[in-house]
Amino acid sequence: MxxxxxxxxxxxxxxxxxxxxxxxxxxxxxxxxxxxxxxxxxxxxxxxxxxxxxxxxxxxxxxxxxxxxxxxxxxxxxxxxxxxxxxxxxxxxxxxxxxxxxxxxxxxxxxxxxxxxxxxxxxxxxxxxxxxxxxxxxxxxxxxxxxxDPADLYIIKEEAKDKDVTVIKALYNGDPHTKLDVVILGDGYTSSEKAKFEKDLKRFTDLFVSSEPYKSNKNDINIYGVFKPSEESGTDEPGAGIYKNTVLNTTFYSLGSERYLLTEDNKTMRNLAAFVPYDAIYIMVNSPRYGGGGIYNFYCTFVSDNQFSDYIFLHEFGHSFAGLADEYYTSDVAYNEFYPAGLEPVEPNITRLLDKNNLKWKNLIAPGIEIPTQWEKKDYDANDYIWLKERTAMNKNIANLKRNKAPKEQIDAAQIEYNNKDKAHSDAVDKYLKSSKYWDMVGAFEGAGYSAEGLYRPMLDCLMFSKGTKPLCKVCADHAAKIIKHYTE
The missing domain is CATH 2.60.40.3250 (Peptidase M64, N-terminal domain)
Structure with missing residues (x-):
């Protein structure tokens, strides 16, 4: 056989x-x-x-x-x-x-x-x-x-039941077979914070269907919220000595990265998601701290109350739903040689440019643009690496303050200072990129996939490149639209 x-x-x-x-x-x-x-x-x-x-x-x-x-x-x-x-x-x-x-x-x-x-x-x-x-x-x-063997008597055939679970149809347009079905699971919401979960669910549902390419496909999307109360509010911050008893066991510092927010408790996550029909899983973590994570066709996480929560919500879904690569390259990550030299990545939005005449996104390239596209990279890198060094030091200081049980006022002041500088840097990046002659043009810009050299992204800026209120670039949006069609036809 x-x-x-x-x-x-x-x-x-x-x-x-x-x-x-x-x-x-x-x-x-x-x-x-x-x-x-x-x-x-x-x-x-x-x-x-x-x-x-x-x-x-x-x-x-x-x-x-x-x-x-x-x-x-x-x-x-x-x-x-x-x-x-x-x-x-x-x-x-x-x-x-x-x-x-x-x-x-x-x-x-x-x-x-x-x-x-x-x-x-x-x-x-x-x-x-x-x-x-x-x-x-x-x-x-x-x-x-x-x-x-589907007739195996050891296959467990139990319907999802739990008296503590509440299912909310945040957006419902009909038959799951012809809809993109998204479930948003709450983590770190206590029983007294159920109303907050419902409010957060509505806010992010509205954001989802007001952002392209989901906006154009709003009538082909179902979004469900699944709430089960956690014993404690928030999530783990191991670097700060903070550990919380939550339903899905999410944690910052995943793989050693202070902002990487994931869970290893796949079984509990799947059991909770099984209360609804789903194609894609979100975990909404009740926290003001910056962080999230997204793994292709697995799940993604985001925090509810950070100044960049909207960005994280959409960025991480780009990973988990559409299989888009990170386009940034100056931030610290937990990976080593994530994209091996000499090998074309399979992700649709980054390239090694091994054959520039057959670029993945050649149908979207701006007329007459040079490939590779020589953008203002040197000055961008210099400024971004300065901020990276300062950001790392500030985050370590905040973690130390929390670990050493510093007064709340001192921790809050350090966090506010960090938030202000983080927002100012994000705004400066937006302004700098928009000043380029290549703004809003599709080409091949060096710097992507955690590598400053040898990997290229389609446009200067994108939801997958930098923080802030912005759309997916044309290449990323085009690919995400194809994935939606795959689920809804």
Missing amino acids: KTNYLALLSLISILPLYAQQVKFEDFFTDQTMRIDYHHIGDAKSELVTIDQIYGYGIWAGSLLHLIDNFNNGAYYYKIYDEATGALIFSKGFDSYFKEYQTSDAAINGIKKAYHESAIIPYPKNKIRFALEKRGKQNELNEIFNVLI
Whole structure:
């Protein structure tokens, strides 16, 4: 059977049109299967083991687009019909584990386990669940596969029930199969802060549908809020010695980065999200501190009460929903060699410019613009690195004040000073970039993907490049619109 299976996989790989002809009703029922697994390893090793499989609810995704042809993400999960070997479902994604593999701890051989989930329509017959990972040339190689029988009596078939959970339809336009279904989960909101959660939910729902390309597709979007009270308000700030008991266990200082806000508690997150049909997950963290995070086709986080919360909310969704890369390059990050030299990134909004005549976004390039585009980078870098150094020192000071239980007035004063300087710097960046002759033009601007040299972004500024009130650039917005269409057709 294994020989025939591999032969069929080879055949399918050269027949992409077959994948486009998959009929939902031939292979799936209108329910969701959740495949939970552990992803274990360090920088040089990787192991996957199945944890548990669930069946519940209805299928939230498209009934038409079952195969992911966007070629994005470090991984793919693929579902093959066991009887025929046909590829019947696939999805590209990134993972917390992949980010950990680039960290100092992983490079030093410290192994760690992360919990992940694959969400698929419930199959009618036996399937082969396969995980693929990109190799040194970005090719996809299988690292794990397992046979799953949908009739297995050990598949847990429980509907989501919890008397402490409240579901709110913040925006509802109908059938989940033809809508982009977004769920916003609250973390760090106590029972007495339920009204605040509802107010925050409305505020960010309104922001979402007033921002392109979501604004133009407002009638094709459902947004749900799911509230479960936390024991304590806020979230963990390990660098300041602050730890809070919250529902989703979010924390700053993820992977050692003071502003990186994530959770490793995937199971709890998925159980809470399962109260509604969803395509994309937000975690709204009840905090005024700057921070967030977004992992492609996994989830994203943002804080509710920072002066840049609106920016974080939209920026992180660019990562988790559209698979957009960070375009900034002067800020400190927890990664090492995130984009290897000489290899074209799979993300749609950054490039190595290995073949400038076939630029990813060549259909959007401004007429007559030079490639690469020589922008005012030297002065920008000088000013930004000065602020980076000052920002780091100020954040360390605030963390030390909190850790040492300094008077609230002293902490507040330090935070206000930081906020004022942060906003002033953001405004100065906007003004500087807008003064360029290349403003609002699509080209290839050096500096992107955490690298000052060798990586290029499409436009001078973008929601994925710098903080503030601004849209996605033309290239990023175009790609996000394609993802919306994938879910809503």
